[in-house]
Amino acid sequence: MIEFVYPWLFALTPLPVLIFWLAPVYKERKQSLQVPYFERLVDVTGETPQHGAVILNRKRLQGVFLLISWLCIVIAMAKPEIVGQPIIQQKSARDLMVAVDLSGSMAEQDFTNQRGQTINRLDAVKDVLFDFAKGRESDRLGLILFGNAPYLQAPFTADIHTWLDLLKESDIGMAGQSTAFGDAIGLAISVFENEQTEHRVLIVLTDGNDTGSKVPPIDAAKVAAAYNIKIYTIAVGDPEAVGEKKVDLAVLDEIANVTGGAAFEALNREELKQVYQQIDELEPQLFDSKSFRPRTSAHHYPLMVMLVLYLLAFTVVNLVFAYNNRKAKRLNETNIESSKDVL
Template identity: 60%
Template sequence: MIEFAYPLCFVLLLAPVIMYFIAPAYKEKRSSIQVPYFEQLVDITGEKPQKGAVILSRKHIQKLLLILAWLCIVVAMAKPEVIGTPVTQQKSARDLMIAVDLSGSMAVEDFVLPENQSNKVDRLTAVKQVLRKFVSQRDSDRLGLILFGDAPYLQAPFTNDLDTWLTLLNDTQVGMAGQSTAFGDAIGLSISVFNSHETQNRVLIVLTDGNDTASKVPPVEAAKVAAASNIKIYTIAIGDPIAVGEEKVDIAVLENIASITGGQSYQAIDTQALENVYEAINDLEPELFESQTFRPKTSIHYIPIALFLGLYLVSLLIVTLRFPNVKKGVN
């Protein structure tokens, strides 16, 4: 099927007709007399006869070519497009932000990996491994990454490029954002990032192993703003639940944040527990798609342009090769 992007251009088909009446071609008329004794009159007056004006008359084929050429120009201006068969695409329907605590306590080696039970690794290494598995199951989501310590930083804006996201995650190091824990500010930054996008299904997953010690905005107050922005927060407390001091996780605050936003709160003291947490989140937040159907359009305006050039060359060839019809007169 063919459609025209600018169908109003076809009004220009009337332009030559309008111009014919508004601004006709210049014509000059002179009076003359026809006599049967022309030769005798020339001899008597002594005038030398000369040829008069030459009037070229168009053949019907030339007129037809002229009309077709103008038609091709107007059709090209209207931009004809071939409409293809419907194509359905699936796009991400959820923005999923993951906030990772990079405070100094994330360097504590109290996690073991399934493939190496004998050696312990630091908490951040365990988090990276579990996140890699979790992200591989989230093809339909647009993922973002926030790192927080003394302050929160946007490491990766929302993207469908999971390989790039994982590369940015792998580049993280303990302490690169500072030694403290600005948990509430991390929630605040995520709200700002979410509000810059139109997606309505919004999920924030926060991993922390300590108490909030550096935020300008209390985590609970930030959670209330997040709830108003339709952001669901899942909190994950990792590490030793019986730690003391600043490294002690405030489980009550994490549970309150999750409750305010309609999410869930979890505790993970080892790698297996952390994997179980992400599996639970996968079940609660299954992949979500939005289907969009469109019909691709391919412009073919070059075809009438090519036809116009062909008609112009044919018309020029006719004018060049044929002898014009001439009406002769005398001045």
């Protein structure tokens, strides 16, 4: 389908006709050819000398070419655009923040990888987050790392590859050895407040043993619930451990209940995968659809048509002119030969 940006310019289409009717005939002064036998030429032709003008008679082909050329110029000025088929873009209406605990307790090696090797809690979290993030191409992911204090490692972004690189660079203890769990929730609330989406999800991977927060985790969860943020807590590690390495399941359960989320335990890598599958089921993806039609300017096409017509007309006129010259030359040669025969 073709649409014009400035369709009102088509009002200029009859302009050549108006000029032909209303404008005066073009006049040009030229010097005459003087001949010594002018009077004799007048007697022979029978014409009476007088002042006047000669109106050049153009051929129909020239008139047709001029009209088509003007129409092409008007079409080009109206700026035609080729409108393509509707394209629908789907944008996720959900912001999903992931908070990862980097405290010293995450160094506890109580997970096994696919090869059966014993790995620490953070490495297990990274492995599953890689698989989880690759399946979230329609969501915007954010990343918070927390230890003694929380830090926004990655704001909400649809660039999953960059998000994964930032996660890969994180390491145990880079944010401190303590666990500021409640402060991490507070930072997530602040980040969500600067976004426009209504569907807000916070996934926290931690042992739940808060040792350094200024705001208790449960109090922070109550504030998050007021801001319509659901928190899914994932207990990483062995609940039978002692000291700071022990997983505080009671706190994680309470946080999930306050915000309307859910609490999970992940004692191994396979269980951790199941946790993310359950989160996918609990929070189905929601989309905002936008439809638009791509537009491609086509103003150069009528100009190309005009150029082709000009070259074609120029070629035809020159061929006709050359043909007439040859014909006249042959006729003159014939007349000369006839005159010689008479003499």
